[in-house]
Amino acid sequence: MLEALRVACYTLTHNRWYFGVRASLDFILLTSQPCLEYTPRKLIHLHKHLLCTERTEDFIDLKQYFKFSSSLRSLRKNMDVSLLLPPASVKGMTDLNQELFQKKIVVPHVIVKNSKINSALKCLKKHLLKIDKLKPVRSDDSDPDKRVVLLNPLLVRSLEDIEEDFGNICNEGDATFLSKEITLSYENWKAEDILKAVLPDNQEGAQSYSIIGHILHLNLREHMFPYKALIGQVFLDKIPNISLVVNKTNNIDSTYRNFQMEVLAGAGDTLVTVKENGCTYSLDFAKVYWNPRLSTEHERIVKKLKQGDVLYDVMAGIGPFAIPAGRRKCLVWANDLNPVSYDALVKNCATNKVKDRVKCYNLDGHEFIKSVLKSDLLEKWQDSDFCNDIHITMNLPAIAVEFLSAFVGLYHNVEGIPHNPTLPMVHVYMFTSDVAEDIALGMVAEHLGYPCYVEQMLHKGDEPLKEHTMAGDEQVENNTEQSSKTKSQNSFGGLRQYVQEVVNIRKVAPNKIMMRVSVRLPLEVLLKDADTIEEPPCKKIKEL
Structure with missing residues (x-):
């Protein structure tokens, strides 16, 4: 060491x-x-x-x-670390040929009497040759009263390497240390070992995938396309309970949140049943959106809800927020524009026995906010017995932040609004180019009608001076580079006081981060006269 x-x-x-x-x-x-x-x-x-x-x-x-x-x-x-890896000759293979993965190696082994095998295995446990579909302990063909124990050649090169643990048995004449040749083949290596041996060095490979029911889903980079058939077959062979391997061929459609895919290996339909956070979901993976990597985020939001709380799920999908919330005895209004997602949502509510607590809608998000949400939220405000919290989820990262504008002036000139109503907590998701809070908060501020700059333009003579910007122009980029990675103190015209948290959910791709902003919807936004809203300040300032 x-x-x-x-x-x-x-x-x-x-x-x-x-x-x-x-x-x-x-x-x-x-x-x-x-x-x-x-x-x-x-x-x-x-x-x-x-x-x-x-x-x-x-x-x-x-x-x-x-x-x-x-x-x-x-x-x-x-050691030669390549000894137990696939042969180097398979590098660059595009058509899978399992026979080319055969490799002969010499491994140390001990021959032990049956009466001493338990003692021997106890001593040699950490030195055993452990490879897929290869038994390290086998019968001795020449003597039925003895067993052959294969040892890892990277750990054991001679009897001296195991003498401290195994010496007593050898000294008693109950064991013999030898070497023998064995043949490793395609079936003895894991998928990651095979792909690492085949694919180009120093390039992002195909190690990352998602499993949805019987489907293994890949999102291969362009440089992996020549190997995609091989990659699909390797995963089909090596990953248990998989019968279909698919690859995404385009970006997610922002309207219905589905994408085109190609079959790399296997056969079968795309109808699957999955489980997440104690709930069961049925879906057609080719027609609706489902990402198992978001299960932690789904659970994180649901844990914020208490019995009797209200959830308006504007882009509900098949119900990963709505259904667990219903199981917590919350009152849920769930909506999705995709008719296939809506059908799956209704079915999944019945499967999970929450259809009496989850109302489902098949509307555009703007229409849902301005009709269903607006009407029901007003009823909750006017109900003197209602004392629970109110949440709104908007999980369509590509465009969800744009739907925030539907809340601006939503209750302008509406009568019956109490003096101090319970403000809804909005959980809105978005894609940003960086994890800096200012970028996500700036997007929210812009669509709620707040200024994107903390400090307005300051004039010294005829030359404008820029203090802090949401995205950062070249003039101030160097000054703000270090602070962009930390929590900002920018107020965004007073919006920050309503912000509960800004969360980095996951890195989707280089320069593409999925973020969540949880913010109390300000009453001033809801009551604002939408007809008098000017162009967002950030856009106006950029033109000066």
Whole structure:
């Protein structure tokens, strides 16, 4: 381990070793090899710490890892990490040929009497050769009273490597240490090992995928297209319970939230049943939107709801917000423009026994807000017995923020509004180019009629001076680059006081971040005269 770390120093005062946290490539490769089946938990912890730390001035106490240093040093010196990986000759293969994955290797093994096999396995557990569909313990063809135990050649090169644990059994003559040749084949490697061996080096591959029922969904980059048939077949062969592998061929349609796909391998329809957060959903994956990677976010929002709360789900899809909310005994108004999503929503409400608490609509989002939501919210405000919270979810990241303008002036000149009504909490999703809060908040501010600049234009003579901008022009970009990654103090004309949180949901693609802004809908926005709303200040300022 001393040889695998770049910086080391010894402090006599504290009588401990401290190591710089920047690891060499040797150490990273060593501890991350998939063929190293046995890795001590403490070593895994250390590896994660090293990968997550970038500053060389950070130090960690590695005294607890000393007992692994000897074996690591020996392993690094002697191992060929490619030994248990697919043959290098398959690199660049576009048509899958399983026969070309055959590889002969020499592995150490011990022959043990049946009477001693349990003791032997206890001693050799961490040294066993563990590869898919390869039994490390097998009968000895030449002697039925003995067993052959295959050992990992990366961990064991000679009897000395196991003598400390296994020496007593060998000394008693109950075991023999030998080497033998075995043949590995396509069936012995995982999908990730095969794809890493085949696909081009130093390029983003096809390791990321989603599983929806019996469908495995990929979103391959263009440079992977020549290998897409092979990629599909490998996943079909290696991932259990999968009968269809598809690849997205275009962006998600903003109207109905579905996309075109191509079949890479397998056969069958796209009707699936999935489970998420205790609910069951049936859907046609080719016609509606479903992303299992959003399950945590769905749960995060639902946990904000209490029994008796109200949820207006403007872009409900098949119900990942609406149905769990109904199960929490909330009152839900769920809407989706896609007729196929609407049908699935109605069916899923019945399946999960919440149809008496979830009302479903098939309307445009603007129309839903200006009719159904407007009418029911006013009733809630006028009900003196209603004392629960009100939430609005708008999960259509491509355009959801644009629907915020439907709330501007929604109750202008409407009678019967109480003096201090319960303001709805809006959870609106969007795509941004950066994780900076100002970008997401600026988008919300613009569509609610607030200024996108905290400081208005300041004039010194005839030259305008720009203080802070939402997106950042070249003139101020360098000054705000460092602060753009932190929480902003920009007020956006007073909107910030209503903001509960800004959350980075996930990175969809380079320069494409899915964000959520949770904000109380200001009463001044709802009562504003929509006919007098001027062009958003951010646009006007850019023209000056």
